[in-house]
Amino acid sequence: MDSIALNDGTTIPQLGFGVFKVDPAHTERIVSEALEVGYRHIDTAAIYGNEEGVGRAxxxxxIPRGELYITTKLWNDRQGDAPAALRESLDKLGLDRVDLYLIHWPAPANDRYVEAWRSLVELQAAGLTTSIGVANFLVPHLERLLSESDVVPAVDQIELHPAHQQPETVVFAREHGIHIESWGPLGQAKYPLLENPVITAAAQAHGKSPAQVVIRWHLQSGFIVFPKTNHRERMVENFDVFDFALTDAEQAAITALEAEGGGRVGSHPDTVN
Ligand SMILES: NC(=O)c1ccc[n+]([C@@H]2O[C@H](COP(=O)([O-])OP(=O)(O)OC[C@H]3O[C@@H](n4cnc5c(N)ncnc54)[C@H](OP(=O)(O)O)[C@@H]3O)[C@@H](O)[C@H]2O)c1
Structure with missing residues (x-):
């Protein structure tokens, strides 16, 4: 398993398992299966309603705590109340610290994300989270954060897949030492990414599946990625991506798919509150 070194001196497993829309009633079983398959990095959030199931799994x-990497996120209506929100998440997860705590959305209409960020800095100093970062921050949100705080987020978790690559945000983040996490890495199965001929040709060439090719494209692009699935066979498939490499030409051809459109499958960060 490859790891990425973050700007705070810690490391994060580059491939993990996401649990957005994993039914709370089935989360313990599904996350237990993911851990059996070999995943050690789990990405959840307070708003997913399934932190308790993650904690039970x-x-x-x-598995020793030090071998696991657990991320959760501060929901928008708690941006003025991050210390209590994180304690509630820790109680649900059954942990005394998470590895990474993120502001889930900038929610700019609320105008509280700088205040929330200052709280996350204090929570990190208190040892309740090892690393801190943001999600869904575009360049203007990052610029404001960097101008009002000396602490640079370790990551920005943004919607990112071949049809929506957010190059401006990626370039800005990299210039400032912020690692990109790709959410919706498979496009949330909302457009026919896995049937695209560029992807299927690479899959055929390597004897791998289209999903494995897309995950490999994220990894070779340097992104941190945690595809979600409810199905054990897909957990195995999505984890089995370290025995091949896309050629430079295949990588470039997938990167070029953004021009075909398909675009954003989630909400625009300026509209979520
Ligand atoms: N920060 C944010 O605002 C934000 C937003 C969204 C997501 N996230 C995080 O990012 C994680 C991943 O994103 P996501 O869950 O939205 O979408 P995703 O991983 O791009 O796509 C999940 C979809 O792909 C299907 N799938 C998974 N593996 C497959 C395979 N090998 N072949 C074919 N289909 C496959 C899944 O179906 P089945 O489950 O039926 O297998 C599901 O419908 C989330 O779970 C969450 O942790 C963060």
């Missing part, structure tokens, strides 16, 4: 796994 962690506890049942017997």
């Amino acid at each position: 962690i506890a049942a796994s017997g």
Whole structure:
């Protein structure tokens, strides 16, 4: 498993398992299966309503805490109340710290993300989260954060897949030492990414599946990625991506797919509150 070195001196497993829309009633079983398959990095959020199931799976796994990497996120209506929100998440997860705590959306209409960021800096200093970062921050949100705080986010978790690559945000983040996490890495199955001929040709050439090719494209692009699936066979498939490499030409051809459109499958960050 490859790791990425973050700007605060810590490392994060580059491939993880996301649990957005994993039914809380089934989360313990699904995350337990993901841990059995080999995933050690789990991406959840308070708003997903499934932190308790993630916590039960962690506890049942017997895997030493130091081998796991757990991310959760501060929901928008708690931006003025981050210390209590993180404690609630930790209680649900059954942990005394997370590895990464993110502001889930800038929610600019609320005008509280700088205040929330200052709270995250204090929570990190208090040891309740090892690293801190943001999600869905575009360049103007990052610029404001950097102008009002000396602490640079470790990551920015943004919607990113071949049809929506957000190059401006990626370039700005990289210039400032912020790593990009790709959410919706498979386009949330909302457009026919896995049937695109560029992807299927690369899959055929390597004897891999289209999903494996797309995950490999994220990894070779340097992004941190945590595809979600409810199905064990897909957990295995999505994890089995370290025995091949896309050629430079295949990588470039997938990068060029953004020009074909398809675009954003989630909400624009300026509209979420
Ligand atoms: N910060 C944010 O605002 C934000 C927003 C969205 C997501 N996220 C994070 O990013 C994670 C990943 O994004 P996502 O869950 O939205 O979307 P995604 O991983 O791009 O796509 C998940 C969809 O792809 C399907 N799928 C998974 N593996 C597959 C495979 N090998 N072949 C074919 N289809 C496959 C899944 O179906 P099945 O489940 O039926 O297999 C599901 O419908 C989330 O779980 C969450 O942790 C963050």
